[in-house]
Amino acid sequence: MIEFNTVSKSFWTGRRRKVILEKASFRVELGQSMGILAPNGAGKTTIINMMAGLEKPDEGEIRRTCRISFPLGFMGGVINRLSATENSRFIAKLYGLDPDYVEAFCRWLCHLDEYFDMPVGTYSAGMRSRLSFALLLALEFDIYLIDEGMPATTDVEFNRKAGDLLRERLERSTVVVVSHQAQTLEKFCRTAAVLKDGQLYMFDTLEEAKRLYDYET
Numbered sequence: 001m002i003e004f005n006t007v008s009k010s011f012w013t014g015r016r017r018k019v020i021l022e023k024a025s026f027r028v029e030l031g032q033s034m035g036i037l038a039p040n041g042a043g044k045t046t047i048i049n050m051m052a053g054l055e056k057p058d059e060g061e062i063r064r065t066c067r068i069s070f071p072l073g074f075m076g077g078v079i080n081r082l083s084a085t086e087n088s089r090f091i092a093k094l095y096g097l098d099p100d101y102v103e104a105f106c107r108w109l110c111h112l113d114e115y116f117d118m119p120v121g122t123y124s125a126g127m128r129s130r131l132s133f134a135l136l137l138a139l140e141f142d143i144y145l146i147d148e149g150m151p152a153t154t155d156v157e158f159n160r161k162a163g164d165l166l167r168e169r170l171e172r173s174t175v176v177v178v179s180h181q182a183q184t185l186e187k188f189c190r191t192a193a194v195l196k197d198g199q200l201y202m203f204d205t206l207e208e209a210k211r212l213y214d215y216e217t
Ligand SMILES: Nc1ncnc2c1ncn2[C@@H]1O[C@H](COP(=O)(O)OP(=O)(O)OP(=O)(O)O)[C@@H](O)[C@H]1O
Pocket: 011, 012, 013, 018, 020, 038, 039, 040, 041, 042, 043, 044, 045, 046, 047, 180
């Protein structure tokens, strides 16, 4: 479960306070995937980062009682001067998993060839995102955090393999997806919320959330 208890978050732009959340309270229960609909710039990434523990609220409390993924596509945990071999083995140890398994899985999925043993700093953006995606799939989480649907790389074989694995994983996990498009949420969630003026309006169905969202936008 992820629980937000009267959480407030805003950014000072130098001219005004940009409010993301204002005393928002809600829960994401295991087994109840949730979509959050919000227009661009409303704070989707900030909320996902707060769920992941990458960003702190200004006020209030965020409680996590299960294994929550880093956001899909997040590269912050990967160290540039280390190779994919070293990164995958290090991350495996952090999560208490078998380093041989995590390394072999990522090596198989990313097909980075000799680059797998070179520093991540030498990778193209696509290679980096393949590694980050593979790491997320190599680890097991209870709740997966996804910002704007599935990131696609330009590597067709990788997209097919990783996409199949992710879809299969998400079918048996809880997912939080944030997007500005209801279409993206349809694949993952039945319940949805709309983020508007710092408040999160929760609905039992995506249809209801869409109605408010379409009306507001
Ligand atoms: N560190 C920061 N300092 C100041 N403003 C910030 C900071 N981080 C984010 N913001 C602002 O907060 C707002 C929400 O940002 P966020 O990235 O969470 O939005 P988003 O809904 O994910 O946007 P998009 O759909 O465009 O990716 C934006 O206006 C952004 O410019």
